[in-house]
Amino acid sequence: MKRLLAYFKFSKTEQNGFFIILVIIVLFVTIYTLIKRNTRDPIPNQAKLFEQSFHDSIEISSPTDKREFNNPYVNKNESRESISPTPDLNDEKLFYFDPNNLPHADWHKLGLSDKQIAVLKNYEKKGGRFKVKTDLKKIYSINERLYKRLEPYIQIKTIPDSERTKQQDRASLLYDKFERNKAELIDINTCDTTALISLKGIGSILSKRILKYKDVLGGFYRIEQLKEVYGVTAETYDLIKDYIVVANLDGIKKININKVDANSLAKHPYLSPKDAKLIVNYRDQHGSYVNIEDLTKIGTLSDLAIAKIAPYLIFENDSR
Structure with a gap:
């Protein structure tokens, strides 16, 4: 027993330390007990709220x-x-309206959300039009409840057939200034870009290409040559062919076939460098060309190439 008690003998310093630790433990236990009494369970409190x-x-x-x-x-x-997500509409805020091309802000005033309005505007973008009141019900963003509230205020303006025809005619005339007046045909050899742009299907870039190609050719002698311009499609040509003429042939630039060199001749769109060299070599070997038939003697030039280049050539004794 004495041997066991020997383990519990403390020095003065150890006794003081033990006492301090004991006091701290008692304080912590007391504080914890007080806090626990005054604290409510948060879960029941949140459930009650x-x-x-x-x-x-x-x-x-x-x-x-x-x-x-x-x-x-x-x-x-x-x-x-x-419990429809569509907000209740106050009848006092509703107003008479035409759903065709109604501004975004006015749809908002009628109580529609941005998503509902987006569906309506997308329908209009695709060419949709409300002809009668019930057409609005076909829009999937307009539910039955909303339609019933709006229906008494829908007033769709009807356009008489005669007025619709007049509007279409005016739009057509604005788009194509020369449809009604055949006297105002455009001479492709003397016109400018402004005149060409007035034609249906011709923009500023394409009009410049046409005039540039005219300069390279030396002038047009047939309106079909417009098909050779990059960007003039078959559809575009069909739109403009009835409003274009080639009236001024005097302005076409001519090439003296007996004086031109191979490099200059090759710049013409209708002749390749090889064709130009053959023409000049044959002239140097056999003498000057007298007429267009002499080009057929070369043998390597096709009849089509000769026919296309012929209006742009003059010969030494030619009076043109």
Whole structure:
């Protein structure tokens, strides 16, 4: 026993340390006990707040909504209709309107959301038009409830057939200035870019290409040559061919076939460098050309190439 008690003998310093530790432990236990008594369980507290807010929301909801929560036998379709995301519309804020091209802000005033308006505008972009009131019901973003509120205020302006025809005629005339007046035909050899742009299907870039090609050719002698211009498609040519003429042939630049060198001759779009060299070599070997038939003697030039280049050539004894 004495041997066991020997283990519990403390020096003066150890006794003081033990006493201090004991005091600290007692203080911690006391403080913890006091805090625990004054602290509420957070989970029941949050549940109570949620329950209170839930009942408050029922109290301020419409009678229809309250009936839905209280009546477990409420019809599902009725329930879905009553909690529709579409906000309630105040009849005092509604106004008479035409849904065709109605501004975004006015749709907002009628109570539609941005998503609903986006669907309507997309329908208009694709060429859609509301001809009668019920056409608005075909838009999937407009539910039955919203349509019933808006229907009394829809006023679609009808355009008489005669007026619609007049509008189409005016638009057509504005787009094509020369459709009605055949006297105002464009001479492709003397016109400028402004005249060409006035034609349907011709823009500023294409008009410049046409005039540049005219300069390279030396002038047009047939309107079909427009098909050779890059960008003039078959559809574009069909649109403009009836409004273009080649009236001024005097302005076509001629090439003296008996004096031109191979490099200069090769610059013409209708002759390749090889063709130009053959023409000049044959002239140097056999003498000057007398007429266009002499080019057929070369043998390597096709009849089509000769026919195309012929209007741009003059010969030494040619009076042109």
